Amino acid sequence: MTLFELVLRSMRKNIKHYYLYFFVFIFCTSLYFVFVTLQHDVSLPDRMDGGSVFSQAFLAAGFLLLLIVSVFTIYANRLFFNRRSREIGLYQLIGLTKRGVVQLLLLENTLLGIGALVAGIVCGALVYRIFLVLISSLLGFDGVVTVHFSLSAMYQTAAVFAVLIVLTSIQMVRMTYRTTLIDLFQAENRHEHPSTPANGPAAVFGLLGIVLILYGYWQSGRISQNTLFIGSLAILGSIIAGTYLLFRVTIGWLFGRIRRAANGHLGLRRALSLAPLMHRMRGQANSLTVITVLSAMTLTMVAAAYSFYYSAGKDTRNALPYDFAIENGESNAAKHFGEELDAKGIRYDHRKVDAIRLTGKICAVPSLSACEETTLLVLPAEQLRQTGADIPVPEPWNAAMYDGNAKLDRLTQDPNADLPKTIEMDLLKSESGNKLQLTDVVNRFAMNYNVYGDQLVVSETTFRALKAGMTALPQYEQEQMKERPDYAAVAFDTFQVPDKPQRKTASEAYAAFVPEGSHPFDYEREYRDKLQSFGLFIFITGFLGLVFLISTGSMLYFKQMTEAEQEKRSFITLRQLGFEKKDILKGIMRKQLFVFTIPLAIGIAHAAFAVKTVSVLVPSSIVVPSATAMGGYVLIYFIFVLLTMGYYKKIVKAAI
Amino acid sequence: MNTNVSQKTMLQAQSIRKSYGKKGSAQQVLKGIDLHVAEGEFVGIMGPSGSGKTTLLNVLATIDRPTEGKVLIEDADVSDMKDAELSAFRRKKLGFVFQDYNLLDTLTVKENILLPVSLGRRNRSGAELAYQAIAQSLGIEGLADKYPHELSGGQKQRTSAGRALIHRPALVFADEPTGALDSKSASNLLDTISKLNLERRGTIVMVSHDPVASSYCSRVIFLKDGRIYSEVYRGDKSRQAFFKDIMDVQAVLGGEAVDVV
Numbered sequence: 001m002t003l004f005e006l007v008l009r010s011m012r013k014n015i016k017h018y019y020l021y022f023f024v025f026i027f028c029t030s031l032y033f034v035f036v037t038l039q040h041d042v043s044l045p046d047r048m049d050g051g052s053v054f055s056q057a058f059l060a061a062g063f064l065l066l067l068i069v070s071v072f073t074i075y076a077n078r079l080f081f082n083r084r085s086r087e088i089g090l091y092q093l094i095g096l097t098k099r100g101v102v103q104l105l106l107l108e109n110t111l112l113g114i115g116a117l118v119a120g121i122v123c124g125a126l127v128y129r130i131f132l133v134l135i136s137s138l139l140g141f142d143g144v145v146t147v148h149f150s151l152s153a154m155y156q157t158a159a160v161f162a163v164l165i166v167l168t169s170i171q172m173v174r175m176t177y178r179t180t181l182i183d184l185f186q187a188e189n190r191h192e193h194p195s196t197p198a199n200g201p202a203a204v205f206g207l208l209g210i211v212l213i214l215y216g217y218w219q220s221g222r223i224s225q226n227t228l229f230i231g232s233l234a235i236l237g238s239i240i241a242g243t244y245l246l247f248r249v250t251i252g253w254l255f256g257r258i259r260r261a262a263n264g265h266l267g268l269r270r271a272l273s274l275a276p277l278m279h280r281m282r283g284q285a286n287s288l289t290v291i292t293v294l295s296a297m298t299l300t301m302v303a304a305a306y307s308f309y310y311s312a313g314k315d316t317r318n319a320l321p322y323d324f325a326i327e328n329g330e331s332n333a334a335k336h337f338g339e340e341l342d343a344k345g346i347r348y349d350h351r352k353v354d355a356i357r358l359t360g361k362i363c364a365v366p367s368l369s370a371c372e373e374t375t376l377l378v379l380p381a382e383q384l385r386q387t388g389a390d391i392p393v394p395e396p397w398n399a400a401m402y403d404g405n406a407k408l409d410r411l412t413q414d415p416n417a418d419l420p421k422t423i424e425m426d427l428l429k430s431e432s433g434n435k436l437q438l439t440d441v442v443n444r445f446a447m448n449y450n451v452y453g454d455q456l457v458v459s460e461t462t463f464r465a466l467k468a469g470m471t472a473l474p475q476y477e478q479e480q481m482k483e484r485p486d487y488a489a490v491a492f493d494t495f496q497v498p499d500k501p502q503r504k505t506a507s508e509a510y511a512a513f514v515p516e517g518s519h520p521f522d523y524e525r526e527y528r529d530k531l532q533s534f535g536l537f538i539f540i541t542g543f544l545g546l547v548f549l550i551s552t553g554s555m556l557y558f559k560q561m562t563e564a565e566q567e568k569r570s571f572i573t574l575r576q577l578g579f580e581k582k583d584i585l586k587g588i589m590r591k592q593l594f595v596f597t598i599p600l601a602i603g604i605a606h607a608a609f610a611v612k613t614v615s616v617l618v619p620s621s622i623v624v625p626s627a628t629a630m631g632g633y634v635l636i637y638f639i640f641v642l643l644t645m646g647y648y649k650k651i652v653k654a655a656i
Numbered sequence: 657m658n659t660n661v662s663q664k665t666m667l668q669a670q671s672i673r674k675s676y677g678k679k680g681s682a683q684q685v686l687k688g689i690d691l692h693v694a695e696g697e698f699v700g701i702m703g704p705s706g707s708g709k710t711t712l713l714n715v716l717a718t719i720d721r722p723t724e725g726k727v728l729i730e731d732a733d734v735s736d737m738k739d740a741e742l743s744a745f746r747r748k749k750l751g752f753v754f755q756d757y758n759l760l761d762t763l764t765v766k767e768n769i770l771l772p773v774s775l776g777r778r779n780r781s782g783a784e785l786a787y788q789a790i791a792q793s794l795g796i797e798g799l800a801d802k803y804p805h806e807l808s809g810g811q812k813q814r815t816s817a818g819r820a821l822i823h824r825p826a827l828v829f830a831d832e833p834t835g836a837l838d839s840k841s842a843s844n845l846l847d848t849i850s851k852l853n854l855e856r857r858g859t860i861v862m863v864s865h866d867p868v869a870s871s872y873c874s875r876v877i878f879l880k881d882g883r884i885y886s887e888v889y890r891g892d893k894s895r896q897a898f899f900k901d902i903m904d905v906q907a908v909l910g911g912e913a914v915d916v917v
Contacts, residue, residue, distance in 0.1 A: 263766075263784075264770050265774065265780050265783060266770065266771070266774065271760065271771060271774070275762040275763050276762045278762075279762050570761075572758075573754075573758040573760065574760075574771075575719075575743075576717075576719060576746070576752050577746070577747065577772050578744065578746030578747025578748070578750065578772070579747070580743040580744075581739070656719060
C-alpha cells in the first residue's frame with residue numbers, strides 16, 4: 001500500500017467520524033467568504049449613510065470569526081490527534097518513521113483542508129444571494145439586489161484559511177515529534193486519575209469561586225461612568241476567575257459532598273453521572289471556562305443586538321415624540337412645510353405648543369451647594385396633551401423633567417432617588433413668592449430631543465404665571481433683539497403624519513425646510529438610521545453568534561465522543577452486571593444534561609447580568625427581546641445534546 | 657471432600673452449538689456441548705486456545721446466545737429470555753469475575769462493590785451489612801475509599817470478586833480471574849473464593865488455562881475443537897494430586913501444556 005492509498009483510506013474513515021468538524025469548518029469558511037464579500041461589495045454601502053461603517057463592521061466581524069475558528073480548529077485538532085494516537089503509534093511500530101507519519105498526516109490534513117475550503121467557498125458563493133436579501137430586508141432597503149462574485153473575497157478567504165491549515169499542520173508535526181511511542185499507546189487510557197480533593201482547601205476555593213461570581217454580578221449593578229473602564233475590567237476578571245474556580249473546584253466539591261453523604265451507596269445513575277463528572281470537570285476546567293465565557297459573550301451580543309433592533313421604533317419615539325417639530329414660526333418654515341404637505345396630499349395633524357426658555361438652577365433640597373446650572377425649556381402639559389401626547393398634568397408649581405437619557409446620565413442611581421429638588425430661576429425670583437419644585441424625572445422626551453434646553457413640564461397655569469413674569473421684565477424687549485436671547489418665549493409647530501408611506505414622503509420633503517448645514521431631525525429619518533445600524537449589528541452578531549454556538553457545541557460534542565469511547569468498557573461491564581440499556585442510558589442522559597447545562601446555565605446567568613448593565617443604552621424594555629434571543633440560543637444548543645445522546649446510544653447498544 | 661455438592665441441578669446446557677459469521681461461510685466454534693453442573697460445584701473449563709472456552713462461558717453466562725441448543729439455569733430457560741428479563745436475571749442470580757477486573761475507574765472500591773445492589777431496591781442498611789461482610793471475608797475493609805488505580809492487581813481482583821458476590825448470586829462465572837496476577841496473589845484469591853463458595857453454597861464456573869488455578873476446582877472439563885474432550889473429578893484427592901491429573905490430561909491434549917511449567 002502506498003502512502004497515498006493509506007491517506008485516502010484514513011481520510012474516508014475520518015470524514016465519517018468527524019463530519020461535524022467538517023460541517024463547522026465549511027460553515028465558517030462560507031460565512032467568512034460572505035462577510036468578506038459584503039465588506040467589499042460596493043453596491044450596498046452606497047445605500048447607507050455611513051458606507052465606511054458598513055465595511056468596518058464586516059472587517060471586525062471577519063476578524064472575530066477567524067479568532068473563534070482558530071480556537072476551535074486547534075482544540076479539535078488536538079483532540080483528534082489524541083484519539084488517533086493508537087493508530088499513529090501502530091504505523092510507527094510497523095516501521096514507519098516519524099518523518100513518514102508526519103508526511104501522512106500533513107498530506108491528509110492538507111487534502112481535507114483544501115477540500116473543506118473549496119466546499120466552503122462554493123457554498124458561500126451559492127448562499128451569498130440569500131444573505132444579501134436577508135441583510136437588505138433587515139436594513140430596510142428595497143428594490144432588487146444584484147450579486148457579483150468577488151474574486152478578491154475568494155482570494156482573501158483562501159489565503160486566510162490556508163494559514164489556518166498551515167497552523168494545524170505545524171501543530172500536528174510538533175505533536176508527532178514530541179510524543180514517544182509509549183505515550184501514543186497510553187494516550188487513550190491516560191485520562192486523569194480520579195482522586196478525592198482535600199476537603200478544607202476545596203471548600204475554601206469552591207466558595208471563593210461562588211463569591212467571585214456574585215461579587216462580579218453585584219458590581220455590575222453599580223458600575224458608574226467614571227469607573228467604566230477599570231470597573232468593567234474588574235468585573236470581567238472576577239467573573240472569569242470565579243467561573244474557572246467553579247469548574248475546577250466548586251462543582252467537584254459539591255458533588256463530592258453528595259457522594260460522601262451516600263457513603264458508597266451511589267446507585268447506577270449517580271455512578272454514571274456524578275462520579276465521572278466530578279473527576280472530569282477538574283481536568284476540563286480550562287475548556288469549560290472558555291466555552292462558558294464564549295457562550296456568555298455570544299448571548300450578551302445577540303440579546304443586546306436584538307433588543308436594540310426590537311426597540312428601535314419605541315426608542316426613536318422616546319427621543320422624537322413628534323414626526324416633525326419646527327421652532328418659532330417667524331421664518332415661516334412651519335407654514336411653508338404645511339403647504340408643501342398639503343400640496344403632496346399628505347394628511348397631517350398640526351399643533352402649536354408654547355414654551356419659555358431661560359437659565360435656572362436645579363438644587364438638591366438638603367444642601368443648596370449641589371446646584372446644577374442649566375438652560376431650561378418649560379412646556380405646558382395641557383398643550384402637549386392636546387397634541388395627543390400621554391403626559392400627566394403636574395400639580396401647580398410642580399415640574400416633571402422629561403429626559404430620554406436619564407437612565408444613561410445617571411448610570412447607577414435611580415433618577416428619582418433624591419427628589420424633590422428645587423428649581424431656582426434668578427430672573428423670576430422677586431416676582432413670585434412661589435418656588436418651582438422638581439418632583440419627577442421621566443425617561444423620555446416631551447419635545448423632540450434636538451431642541452435646546454432641559455425639558456420641564458408644568459401645568460398651564462404655572463406656565464402662564466412664569467411666562468407673564470418673564471415678559472413683564474423691563475429688559476425683556478431688549479433681550480429679544482439679540483441673536484441668541486438668554487431668555488425668550490418660544491413656540492413649536494408640531495406635525496404628526498399618521499400614515500407610514502406618507503410619513504416617508506414627508507420626511508424627504510422636510511429636509512428642504514431645515515436651515516442650511518444642520519441635520520434634519522425627524523422621526524422617520526432617525527428610525528431608518530437606527531434600523532440600519534442595528535440591522536447591521538444584528539445581522540453580524542446573529543451569524544457570529546451562530547458560529548460561536550456551533551463551535552462551542554461541537555467542542556462539547558467531540559469531548560463527549562472521546563469520553564464515550566473511553567467509557568465503552570464500563571458499559572460492557574454494567575451490561576454484564578445485569579443493568580439494562582435503558583437504565584444505563586438514563587444515567588448517561590443525566591451526565592449529558594449536566595455537561596451541557598452547567599456551562600449554558602452559567603453562561604446565561606453571566607449574560608443576563610451583562611445585558612442588564614448594557615440595558616441603560618436601551619430606554620425601552622429589554623426583557624422580551626433578550627428572552628427571545630436566549631430562547632433561540634438554548635434551542636439550537638440542545639441539538640448538540642441530542643447528537644451526543646445519539647452517539648452514546650450507539651455505543652451502549654453495541655456493548656452487548 | 658465436596659460435601660457441599662447436592663443433587664440439585666444449577667446449570668444445564670443441552671447440545672449447545674455456536675457459530676460465527678454469515679450462513680454458508682459460518683465458522684462453528686461450539687459443536688454440540690452437553691453440560692450438567694450441580695449446586696455447590698466449582699467447575700473449571702480448560703482447553704487450548706481456540707477450543708471455545710470463552711465462547712462457552714459467555715453462552716452459559718447469558719452474555720452471548722447459542723445458535724442452537726438450550727441453557728437452563730435453576731430450571732429457567734435463559735436462551736430465549738428477552739433482554740429486560742435477562743438483565744434482571746443476571747442481576748439477581750449471577751456474578752462475574754474477569755481477568756482484567758473491569759472495575760469502573762471513577763468509582764471507589766466500596767462504590768464498585770455496591771453497584772450490583774443499587775438497582776435492587778434493597779434497603780441501605782441491608783446493603784451496608786452485605787458490604788461489610790463481603791469486604792471482611794475478602795480482606796479489603798481498609799480500601800473502601802480507594803480508587804482502582806491506587807490498588808494492586810490482587811486488590812483489584814478482590815474488589816471485582818466482592819462485586820461479583822455481594823448479592824449472593826446462585827452462580828458465579830469467572831473468566832481467567834488469575835490471568836493477570838502473580839502466583840501468590842492468585843492462590844490467595846482462589847483460596848478465598850473457594851472458601852466463600854463453601855460457606856455460601858454458591859456454584860462457580862471458571863475458565864482458566866492455568867492448571868494451578870484449576871486445581872482449586874471440584875471438577876475440570878477439557879474442551880477441544882468445540883467439543884468436550886474429557887473431564888476429571890477431584891473427589892477426595894489432595895490439590896497436589898488433582899493438579900497432577902490435570903497436567904496429565906493436558907499433556908495428552910497438547911497445546912498449552914508446554915508453557916505451563
